[in-house]
Amino acid sequence: MTSKLSGPVVCPGSFDPVTLGHLDIFHRASKQFEKVVIAVLQNPAKSNLFSVEERIELLVDATADLSNIEVTSFEGLLVDFCKRKNITAIVKGLRAVSDFDYELQMAQLNHQIGGVETFFMSSNPTYSFLSSSMAKEVAKYGGSVDLLVPTNVAAALSRKFS
DSSP, X not given: OOOOEEEEEEEEEOXXXXXXXHHXXXXXXXXXXXXXXXXXXXXXXSOOSSOHHHHHHHHHHHTTTOTTEEEEEEOSOHHHHHHHHTOXXXXXXXXXXXXXXXXXXXXXXXXXXXXXXXXXXXOOGGGTTOOHHHHHHXXXXXXXXXXXXXXXXXXXXXXXXX
């Protein structure tokens, strides 16, 4: 049996809303690391469909089957959040080369200014096209999001757009 890497890691994002692609990364990270902190970004400059509290609630419900997950929120620099929580590593999912270009720059910056390492996980090909924006767009026009988001999120999207 493979042992898990010690110490907590963080999976940061807006998660507006959480998708099955996000959940795949959380499940896989939870098998590799002792503790995974899902950190919901509070960005007042960004217009979100769900409030931070709603996103946290949706995430807690969607990850209830994972015992080593903590869901919280943060604002400001991710490296400052990591310092406060004694987190030395970030886990990011990558869907495409375009994700890598941006995330590599962020990883290098986070390492330079905060000494935080970044681990990249390639997305499951089943979810490589998927984004929160796409899920919201489908839901907005009455399409089925059952294969895009967890059941609780599909219900929440339906309520938002009804």
